[in-house]
Amino acid sequence: MLRIVLSRTLPRISGISNCQYSAAAIPVPSAQPEVHYNKLFINNEWQDAVSKRSFPTINPATGEVICQVAEADKADVDKAVKAAREAFRFGSPWRRMDASDRGLLLSRLADAIERDTAYLAELETLDNGKPYAVSYSVDVPMVVKCLRYYAGWADKWEGKTIPIDGDFFCYTRHEPIGVCGQIIPWNFPLLMQAWKLGPALATGNTVVMKVAEQTPLTALYVASLIKEVGFPPGVVNILPGMGPSAGSAIASHMDVDKVAFTGSTEVGHLIQQASGSSNLKKVTLELGGKSPNIIMSDANMAEAVEQSHFALFFNQGQCCCAGSRTYVQDTIYDEFMERSVARAKSRVVGDPFNMKTEQGPQVRNTEQFKKILGYISSGKREGAKLMCGGGVAADRGYFIQPTIFGDVQDGMTIAREEIFGPVMQILKFKTLEEVVERANDTKYGLAAAVFTKDIDKAHYISSGLRAGTVWINCYDVFGAQAPFGGYKYSGNGRELGEYGLDNYTEVKTVTIKVPQKNS
């Protein structure tokens, strides 16, 4: 994700703000950062689980236990919802706060995270396995930018006055929805937390957030910063826990007004169902993808190869928007394949704390690990051509070799299902119309890309693709300013940008009888 940060934005930021980020300035990390927080964060206090249960969180690079973390369940969710409801009470400090001051608090949170960039990046790498250089220069800076962006929105989210017919004065108020449940995944723990908190808090909601059981540590540290910068108690509550228990309790809760979920399409179905079976809470979903990446023969070959490699292998392939169906026009197919294989073979896999490492372990999730290997087997079995990789990359930890399949057909499992690992599928196509149709022939619709120098082709394809995000001659370019979300089974609603605010707002129409209307 977010190549833009690596290649472009960082040097600029450092130019204007004495910011310490630049490739040369990444500090040497500690591979064993101290863990300060491992409890539930409710009402600005650290609490044990009601059940007193805890679970281990594991370093996926070594398989070793990092620490035990308190495990939230239904009873803890109830406590957190109560705290969030109280913080949202009409007349509470949070409700009465100036919008600009909500913005200021978010800005302060961004400042505190920026101050602790190195530590947070270490913790993220330890818990998630992503290369430290990436945690440090992509994930954390994106978090800071996202929070600053939404800080700015807080006092700019404007209602309207509306010229209705008759002797009335009519206006809208953009009010917060209330208590928002948020369930976030393990692939970008810090960033997903910011994507969720930024718009929810800017618009004045309160939050009960469940973080993924694989990666709870950075979210808990951020909780401590939330308290440090001065958010009132109960505004943000962070609960590490399991999906079927804590996650389900949030989704089914009768006093949670909205739930936002990022994760698999399978669980997305459950969330939507839970809302329907409980209180019809508002639902936004950011789910899976099988995103097409279309390379036309007139594209810049070197750039297209590198971008397509990045599009799939970034973050160990654990991106919902991974470009996992690379469609290459027949006339350049062979050269593209050859170069892509060479690039994948040169990918450095190993210790995520080593600065040269491009690919760390998969996130600690035995099921997920087996699933990826299973997909690789199915690819071989169904007749795709294994061009490189195809197996486990180390004796311990959860490493998988960068893998490329050629001659992939649209009907194969690896061309239809989300693999969420370092496995690239390259498919061949002949014509524009054909590739648009094939690209859209999926239940997913999250992202897509096209590489071409032809302005007509670029427009034709970008209009024709059924996807929430289309990149032209680039991939994984994210900005806090631009909305992100899916068509079809890839989700409901949009995150980021101004659009992200809609999903955290109730619009109230106020109409007042007046003696006489005038324009």
Place this chain on the structure above:
Amino acid sequence: MPVIGVENVQSAGAPSACTVGKQGNMSSEPGNCQNHQDHDPDHGDAGPAKQTMPMPVPNLEVQYTKIFIDNEWHESCSGRKMPVHNPATGDLLCEVEEADTEDVDKAVQSARAAFQLGSPWRCMDASDRGLLLNRLADLVERDRLRLATLEALDSGKIFLMAYFVDLMATVKTLRYYGGWADKIQGKTIPVDGEYFTYTRHEPIGVCGQIIPWNFPVMMFAWKVAPALCCGNTVIIKPAEQTPLTALHMACLIKEAGFPPGVVNVLPGYGPTAGSAIAHHMDIDKIAFTGSTAVGKLIQKAAGDSNLKRVTLELGGKNPNIVFADCDLEYAVEQAHSGLFFNQGQCCLAGSRVFVEDSIYEEFVCRSAEKARNKVLGNPLVPGVDQGPQIDQKQFDKILELIESGKKEGATLECGGGPWNRNSLFIQPTVFSNVTDDMRIAREEIFGPVQQIMRFRSVNEVIQRANATHYGLAAGVFTNDIDKALTVSSALQAGMVWVNCYNAMSTQCPFGGFKMSGNGRELGEYALQEYTEVKAVTIKISQKNS
């Protein structure tokens, strides 16, 4: 000016405490300056959260007295300087380099270079422009005591007002527009035919900005913040009476990291430097705050030269309408501060108070008592609530208008003359039985002189309130929702306050109907004044919805 700001600060809710307590963190490297405030003597630790009133910086020395062009300090091309006085004492504070046409030319060249296609400023991410404005806000917060002291010395305004109102508004304005920088969004537009159309919101270019002496640092922020957030470059001329805080701001702009030439600050006089800006062939836009008389000159100058875009924020003769069903004591208090705030030197001043017949006597009586209780004196001293007028010219004009009021038959309830011989202080003055044709009911006085008129009906007062060539602000006090909505719809004014006055905030647009101005400052609306919209249309092979 924002009375709201005063109340917020003094009640010090949770987030305000956050502002005060954390500010040091942001003033230099974000990563490792957690304890910055420990070695920052100017840090705003006198904030209300700690329940001690801020005190002016003693024996403050003026640090910046030159012209600021291209992030450097310059002497004037002519070699001329101008004196800057403390209006409370008449003492000379310092001499400042006086910009004229040649200096304006230099500044325009620098601003134009900073605006070149491909320049660092033009290539900068919008979010980074926002970050720079936020950094500037941090620096203003750091130097808040120093700036407030300088402002009080230079303009004669009450130090605590400068600290709590002017500086607070300055910081909030900078932060607010810092947030807008990456939210100024163009559109994609479903045009007919096989086309793809989108708009780009581009900066206008080099903007000339001319600001007045009544709220020097706040007006500086109102002008530069939206201009910079949209990506323009700026040449700003502060008033000759009050150049000092603007020059301090220039220093902070450099410290924050704005590229050279993006902001240029030129102290100087209106007929020379101001006129050069207004007539300049290479300035793309001009924004002026000041008198309606000069506003006309600015508009003409734009017409005579290059049709530069013009926004004007000019004078007012603002009606403040008090119905009998209001909370009387509160209305008296609001009407009083609505006029006397800042020595009456506000374009917003509620200088025509229309009071309903049945409460008229009581209202006048209480208003006069309030005015009589005002404490005049050294604006740096706590407890003083009215300082001097800005200069002799204004002083003379105000006294002349007071005399006209007496002559034309208004009843002088209190005040009516100078206070403390050989100074620029004027007694808080209240006139009753003012009729609409009197000069004090028609002309902007810009001093501590309150006119109270009598009215009987809603329709009458609407008609009288609108019978002016101004249209800046208006107030209405009533507990009746129908009256409130009827009057607020009917008044020809850019701002209408219901059961409050001077309730301004950076999110809310500000500007005038009629001869009170053109365009709006503050809020999202101000962004329009600093952007050119470009529609880009691309032929495509096949359109689909």
